[in-house]
Every structure is written in C-alpha cells, then in structure tokens.
Amino acid sequence: MTSTKKTSKHELIPVHEKLSDTEKEKLLSALGISFREIPKIRKNDPALAEMDVKAGDIIKISRKSVTAKNTVFYRGVTDV
Amino acid sequence: MDNQAIYKKIGSIGFGLLDPITNKKMSAAKIVTPELYDREGYPVDGGLMDIRMGVIDPGLRCKTCGQKIKECPGHFGYMELARPVIHIKFVTLILSLLRGTCKNCGKILIPPEKIAEHAAELKVLEEEGGDEERRKFITDIIYASKIATKCPHCKAKQQKITLEKPYTFLEDDKRISPIEIRSRLEKISNEELAIMGVKGESARPEWAILTILAIPPVTMRPSITLETGERSEDDLTHKLGDIVRINQRLFENINAGAPEIIIEDLWDLLQYHVTTFFDNEIAQLPPARHRNGQPLKTITERIKSKEGRIRHNLAGKRTNFSARTVISPDPMLSINEVGVPELIARKLTVPERVTEWNLEYLKEFVKKGPENYPGSNYIIRPDGKKKKITSETQESCVEELQPGYVVERHLMDGDIAIFNRQPSLHRMSMMCHKVRILPGKTLRLNVAVCAPYNADFDGDEMNLHIPQTEEARAEAEQLMLVQTQIISPRDGLAVIGGTQDALSGNYLLTGETEFTRRKAIEILSSAGISEFSRLPKKEKITGKEIFSILIPEDFSFRGETKDGHPLIIKKGVLMEGRMDSANLGEGAGLFLRSIHKQYGPEFTADVLSKIFKLGIAVLMQHGQSAVLSDLDLPHKTKESIKKIIEEAEEKIDDLIVEYKKETMDTLPGRTLKETFETKCLETLNKARNKVVNAVSDSSVEGSHFENMVRSGGAGKFLHLTQMAACVGQQALRGGRISSGYKDRTLSAFKKGDLRAAARGFIAGGFKDGLKPADFFFMGITGRDGLMDTALRTPKSGYLYRRLANAMQDLRVEYDETVRDSGGKIIQFQYGEDGVDVSKSEKGKINVKRIVENATGGKTQSRQSRDVRNSPEAN
Numbered sequence A: 001m002t003s004t005k006k007t008s009k010h011e012l013i014p015v016h017e018k019l020s021d022t023e024k025e026k027l028l029s030a031l032g033i034s035f036r037e038i039p040k041i042r043k044n045d046p047a048l049a050e051m052d053v054k055a056g057d058i059i060k061i062s063r064k065s066v067t068a069k070n071t072v073f074y075r076g077v078t079d080v
Numbered sequence B: 001m002d003n004q005a006i007y008k009k010i011g012s013i014g015f016g017l018l019d020p021i022t023n024k025k026m027s028a029a030k031i032v033t034p035e036l037y038d039r040e041g042y043p044v045d046g047g048l049m050d051i052r053m054g055v056i057d058p059g060l061r062c063k064t065c066g067q068k069i070k071e072c073p074g075h076f077g078y079m080e081l082a083r084p085v086i087h088i089k090f091v092t093l094i095l096s097l098l099r100g101t102c103k104n105c106g107k108i109l110i111p112p113e114k115i116a117e118h119a120a121e122l123k124v125l126e127e128e129g130g131d132e133e134r135r136k137f138i139t140d141i142i143y144a145s146k147i148a149t150k151c152p153h154c155k156a157k158q159q160k161i162t163l164e165k166p167y168t169f170l171e172d173d174k175r176i177s178p179i180e181i182r183s184r185l186e187k188i189s190n191e192e193l194a195i196m197g198v199k200g201e202s203a204r205p206e207w208a209i210l211t212i213l214a215i216p217p218v219t220m221r222p223s224i225t226l227e228t229g230e231r232s233e234d235d236l237t238h239k240l241g242d243i244v245r246i247n248q249r250l251f252e253n254i255n256a257g258a259p260e261i262i263i264e265d266l267w268d269l270l271q272y273h274v275t276t277f278f279d280n281e282i283a284q285l286p287p288a289r290h291r292n293g294q295p296l297k298t299i300t301e302r303i304k305s306k307e308g309r310i311r312h313n314l315a316g317k318r319t320n321f322s323a324r325t326v327i328s329p330d331p332m333l334s335i336n337e338v339g340v341p342e343l344i345a346r347k348l349t350v351p352e353r354v355t356e357w358n359l360e361y362l363k364e365f366v367k368k369g370p371e372n373y374p375g376s377n378y379i380i381r382p383d384g385k386k387k388k389i390t391s392e393t394q395e396s397c398v399e400e401l402q403p404g405y406v407v408e409r410h411l412m413d414g415d416i417a418i419f420n421r422q423p424s425l426h427r428m429s430m431m432c433h434k435v436r437i438l439p440g441k442t443l444r445l446n447v448a449v450c451a452p453y454n455a456d457f458d459g460d461e462m463n464l465h466i467p468q469t470e471e472a473r474a475e476a477e478q479l480m481l482v483q484t485q486i487i488s489p490r491d492g493l494a495v496i497g498g499t500q501d502a503l504s505g506n507y508l509l510t511g512e513t514e515f516t517r518r519k520a521i522e523i524l525s526s527a528g529i530s531e532f533s534r535l536p537k538k539e540k541i542t543g544k545e546i547f548s549i550l551i552p553e554d555f556s557f558r559g560e561t562k563d564g565h566p567l568i569i570k571k572g573v574l575m576e577g578r579m580d581s582a583n584l585g586e587g588a589g590l591f592l593r594s595i596h597k598q599y600g601p602e603f604t605a606d607v608l609s610k611i612f613k614l615g616i617a618v619l620m621q622h623g624q625s626a627v628l629s630d631l632d633l634p635h636k637t638k639e640s641i642k643k644i645i646e647e648a649e650e651k652i653d654d655l656i657v658e659y660k661k662e663t664m665d666t667l668p669g670r671t672l673k674e675t676f677e678t679k680c681l682e683t684l685n686k687a688r689n690k691v692v693n694a695v696s697d698s699s700v701e702g703s704h705f706e707n708m709v710r711s712g713g714a715g716k717f718l719h720l721t722q723m724a725a726c727v728g729q730q731a732l733r734g735g736r737i738s739s740g741y742k743d744r745t746l747s748a749f750k751k752g753d754l755r756a757a758a759r760g761f762i763a764g765g766f767k768d769g770l771k772p773a774d775f776f777f778m779g780i781t782g783r784d785g786l787m788d789t790a791l792r793t794p795k796s797g798y799l800y801r802r803l804a805n806a807m808q809d810l811r812v813e814y815d816e817t818v819r820d821s822g823g824k825i826i827q828f829q830y831g832e833d834g835v836d837v838s839k840s841e842k843g844k845i846n847v848k849r850i851v852e853n854a855t856g857g858k859t860q861s862r863q864s865r866d867v868r869n870s871p872e873a874n
C-alpha cells in the first residue's frame, strides 16, 4: 500500500495555506484576538507534511461545506 | 437583615496542604476522649461533640463564638496522632516524590542539565495535563536514566521503591514507616519541589503525612434524635470515635513500653481508621461498617457520585412553587394554556404586593383564607416576616393588611406558569403557558403541543413552575410563551402543528365538499369563529371557501401537498389543493412557516388553534370511524397481489437454485451467502412495495382509513397493506431471520430451508390471519425492537448529557464567530454560513420570495445573488 501520491493532492484533503505575517496580523486584529484563541493544529499534522511551517504560524484551510458552498477557517500551528 | 455586611472581591483562591501548625491554630478544641456525652447528656469537654466546635442542640450556646444553633457556623478541632499516618488521597504524590528524590540528600535523581533538556516538553505537558502529568513525566525520566540507582549529587545508592496498595511503601521489599517517609520528604527543598510541580510554600509534602488530624465541626456531622429519645450519631462521628479510641490505646501502649509488634498492629489499625475516615470505598480495604453491616458514609462518599454533595445538592436544584401530576388532553384549551386543578391552585401561590389601589381587592383573598378558592395562604410583612393565614389568624391578617405588605394569593386564570416534561432535551421542553383553573385532578394541555414536549397520555406526568417575581414572569412570557416557540431553531420549521383528527378534518373539508350556508356557519362557529363577512354570498359554500376564512386576505402562498399536487393560495383564498400534513403538520409545514413570517407568532398561534378546532368541527359533522370493510380489496386487486407474491416467491426459489449451484455473481465485498441474502431481501421488499401500491391504487375512495392516510393524520398505506394484504418480511438486524434451531428458524421447517416463508416473510395480512410460524417471527422482531429501545435510550441520554455539558457555554458573538467562555474560537462563522436557522426555512433563505416581496411580485431573473448579502435575509 505504498503510495507515491502526495497527501496534499488527495481530494479529501482540503487546501491548506500558510498566512504571511501581514495576513496573520490582519486576521488577528480583525477578530480581536491573540494567537491563543485560535483553534490549533499540530506541526506534524499530515496535511502540513509538505509545508514549511513552525509553531506560531496560522494556516488557512478552505474546504467544501454542506451549509455554505465553500468555507474558510484557520488553525494556529503548535509543536507536538 | 443586617446591613453591616462587608463586601470584598475575591482576587484568587489558592489550594494547598494544611500544615500541622495552622491546623492547631485554627482549631477551637483539642480532642482527647472518645466519650461524647456525660450522664446528663451534656457534651463532654474534649470529646467529639465538644461545644467549642459548635452546637447542634437548641438552647445551648457555642463556647467559641457564643452563638446559638443555626447561627454558629461550627469550628474545627484537632487531635494529636500518637504516630503519623499517611493521607490516603496523597499516596501517588508521596510515591512519585520518594521515587524521584535521593533518600540521603533529598535532591532530584537526575542531573540539572537533563531537566533543562526537557524544559519545553514539560511546559507543554503542564499546560495540557497539569502538575500531575508533569510529575509523571519527570519520574519517567528518572526511571529511564540508568543513574537512578545512584544519586548524581551525593552518590548515595538508591533502592527501588514500590507501593503496595493502598498505603504501604516498600523499599526493596522492606517496609518504610510513615515516620521515615516523613523525614525523607522533609529533606526535599522547595526549589527541587518546584521542578516536580509541587509548590513547597503552600504544600510541603511532609504535610501529607498526618501528625495532627483536623476534626470537622459538629455542625457538619449533627446527631439525630430518634422517636425513642435515643441519640443516633452521624457516620463521621462514629468514624472519629474509632480513631480517638485507637489513638488513645496507641498512646498508652507506647508510654507503657509495649512490644513493637503490638504497637505496629495498633499503628496499622490507626492508619486503617484514618484512611476510611477520608474514603470508605478503597478497593483493597474492607469498608468500615455499621453494626447492621451497612458501610459508613465518610468524607469522600459525601462528595462524589450522583447522590453526593456536588451533583445532588449543588448541581441539582430543588424548587418550591412547583407541581407535578399526570397530564391529559383538552382540545378546548388554546395552545398556550395549561389546565390546572383547583387542588393544585390552592397550594401554588403568586405574591402580590399591596398598594393603596389594590388593597380592597387583595383583602378579599385574605378573607377567603387558604381553604376557599381563590384565597391566599400567607401574608408577608414589610420586614420580611411571613405569616400563615389560618382560621385563627385570618381576621387579624385582614386587619393588619396595608400597603407594603405582600399577599401570596392562590393561582388564578391568566397567571404565568412554566410547563415542562422530562427529558428536557431542547428548549421547547420548557414553555410558558397561561393558567386555566379546571375541575379534575390532572394537568391539561392542547394536543398540538404534545409534539414539542414529546408527550402522550398513557400516564405521562409533567411539571409546572410558577415564577415568583415580576422580572421572572416578564421573561417567561416574552421569551418562553408557546407561540414564541412555534418555529424550531433546529430547521426553522414549525414544531407545533396539526395532528391526527385536526389533519383529517381539514383534509376532508378542503376536498370536493359543499355545504349549505347554514351548515358552513355552524361549522365555523363551533371552531370559535364569529366573523362571517368574508363568507361568499351564496347558498352553497365549498369546503375550500370555509377554510379560506382562516387565511388572511393578503396572504398568497404556493406550495405542494403531501402527494405532490400544487397548493395555491391567492390573496387569502385557497384556490387549489387540499390541506394535509405537508402544510399543516409539524416539522413540514412551509404554510405555517410563511404565516409566521408574515404575521408573527401571536397570529400564527391563533390561526393554528382555529385550524385545529375547524378540523375537529368538520369531523364532528362528518363522522370518522374505521370499518373492517374498509380493508376489503376488490377481487381484481386481490388477484394481482396474489400474483405479485407468488412471483416473488418463485424468484426466491430461483435464487436458491443459483445459490446452491454457486452460479450467482457475488456483490463486491460480499460473500456468496451475503449476496444471496441481500438479493432475497431486495426481492421481497420490492414485492411488498408493489403490493402497497396496488392497495393504495384500489383503496376505497373516501373511506375513513384512506382519509386518515392521505391527510397524514395517522398511518400510512403500508399499515393499510399490512392489515389488508401482506405483512411482509420480518427483519432482524438488517437481514432475514436465520437463527433459532440448527439450520432452520423453527422445527416446522426442513433443515436448510431458505424459502421466503421459512425465513420470516409473512405473505398474508392481519385481516386474513397469520400462520403459526408468522406469530413466532413477529414475536422475534417485536422483542428485538423492545430490547433495542430499552438499551438505546440510556446510551443516547448519556451521550447527550456529555454533549450538552461540553457545549453549554458556547455562544455566537457579534462578529458571527462561535466562542467559548474563555474567548477561544470554536467556529469562525456560525454554521459556516452565518445563517440563523430559526429565521430561515429549512436552513435556507428564500431569496426568490424576498425579491418578489421587494419588487411587488415582479420576479427578476437575477436570482443567483449571494444569500448572505440580501439585506432582508433575517
């Protein structure tokens, strides 16, 4: 069952993108929160395997939604 | 009462271990003797009921604070233990500290560099799992490193320390006494403790080895006096008595220089008693018991479990001004009313403040007293003193009544009440109703509200609460009144709607019926309608015209009936289609939803009541009864049904042949046998559906059964079919019935018989009678269903409880994010689309209608606008 296919290319994995520092600041100030209040994702999450991320980054995830057609949400990266 | 209260804000609360010095300082008495009372029954000084620790006898005064019973909060005492004992709740802490530190110098058994290495990991662990996790991780590191056998600081050799449950510590199989443990723990410095996750300033570990035992105040372990005049002490007092007695003996033996074995034994006994004083449900220890064999309830048992202080007394509330009885239906009540028996109304009261304007009015209630309805039970003086109204006090009560007093008068028509049925799974399980006092002994409600409460009348009981303040009444009325709850927050559809006879009646009415004008007025007035000006001015009036009276004149609606025909209402007139469960029923009705949206909750509730009564009125005129002959099928239908079933059975026989020859193509992921079973089930279900269609096609037009089914009031054609023609396959766990005897379901069949009839297919209908084997098959599935519900209900109940507890403090903020009480984000936009479901139609927003309304009916072609951007979305 070894697969050469990259996980990020799989149709069931929604699009994960890293926010730039300015985007990150913009998001946090728009929501009026600090990094602490953002839901978390682990650094070693398979979906982030091919991305260059470190703790403190924010990941933007866009996926299909049953209620809205598309939805965007964010996860803050943590170690372990 | 007293205005000298001092208000302070609590900044923080710290928890730690109680040290012996503080313990002594906070104590009001030193306990030295197991005796409780002297010969006169007066508490002995230095005994466990010492009045320095508080009083429980009326008449006595506390020696510490000088107050009487109920005023004195109670004061702790203390007892000196002859030998130290381990506090059972801290054995794990003691163990990890003993294992983690050097027995000689008290330093942590790993070099400091190693701790620095893991610093980051430790921080995460502490954040996630607290001190407990952190400590466990450190001991793990210590055990993993080989130097654990030797102290890296003083090079002293270390032995393996184990815990023999519940409280014996062993070092290389040799027992360490609590005295030794205590002295080892004393050696650990506060800095070292900090690394282990213990705050030495407030919780020195040696304090977990008790030398002084705090004796709880008398007020938290009061004795009760039995009818015989005998005193019965609290379980805690019993336990403390044991401790004091053993402690005394231990003291005596030590002083007398008794052999070490005797002292050890007594010490052990003391340890046992102190342990069971804290927790009497330790797995390895026999619980301490009363003389009658029932285990003592000590401190831990008082706190934990469902009957404990937390869940029973703190989380679970009891309330006054509430009632509970059996419920019964009353179609004459409005949907927001509740019928209350007079018996209950005389017990439940509403406080009314006396003013100069209502003085005379309220005096009447006081004059009537508690026995005569409507009277009153209590008056409350301006100073808050409550006075009961009895035949003796009645006159003086009337006289002294003046502005500023409060009269607790009996419940009356129109009062506000909150009505509830358990399990209260959603907010519609508690709704506000207006009281109607009725004769009888049951609580009465309109059948339309049975749906949200999930109530029926097979013995169900419900609760009634009477709000006691203006504020509570206003809140209940504004937020909880039945009509405000018509639209469910689940899908934005009506949860309250027509049921049963109301549906059948309206279905009947809106068919091709015609009435004389006189009859029409008769029906309408028995439904509570007295305004007939909209009735067409002609002699013959159709049912649709009668129904139209209930619809507002400017209401237009386009929908679909249950069987897919169009339902058209134009300017308040029902043009086409019959009213049925698809539009009037709960959970489905877009008709009700539209009325609610355009005319508001009050109006909807009113229309609903009228529709309900109209349906019943029609049925009263028309009559509704089921006849056995309604189930008679025409000869032709009977023949075709027979053919359908025979064909199915033949097909099963073919499948059996294919299966036995193994020529059947297996379905992906299934074995041959599974494929065969699936195909059988499919074939039989198809056959049964064909039969259902045959029955519905040929059922007697206008029969009462048919009317019930077509209106959606009760039953489906499937049920008609089961009675008239074919019961169908009895399914057990998703397949045909297969077990029972070896290779067969019943001994009436041959082994390996796979035919339809041998595996639970019932070809006949109830009317024609079942075969003996069929009864068995129905018995099997019937029992399985019963078991399933009996097992599933508590499981899903617990799951629901966990979910509700986890989500109870989530809320939608003004920026549409969902957050918890700590401000953490759970969802970036509520429901991912930001739609308030309770203001939508089935979770969607009807953009088309909004446009229609905005443009005055002229539909624009551009409908693909983003739902969320439409300004009228809510």
Ligand SMILES: [Mg+2]
Binding pocket: B455, B456, B457, B458, B459, B460
């Ligand atoms: Mg019931």
Ligand SMILES: [Zn+2]
Binding pocket: B053, B054, B055, B062, B063, B064, B065, B066, B067, B072, B073, B074, B075
């Ligand atoms: Zn006191």
Ligand SMILES: [Zn+2]
Binding pocket: B102, B103, B104, B105, B106, B107, B151, B152, B153, B154, B155, B156
């Ligand atoms: Zn050492």
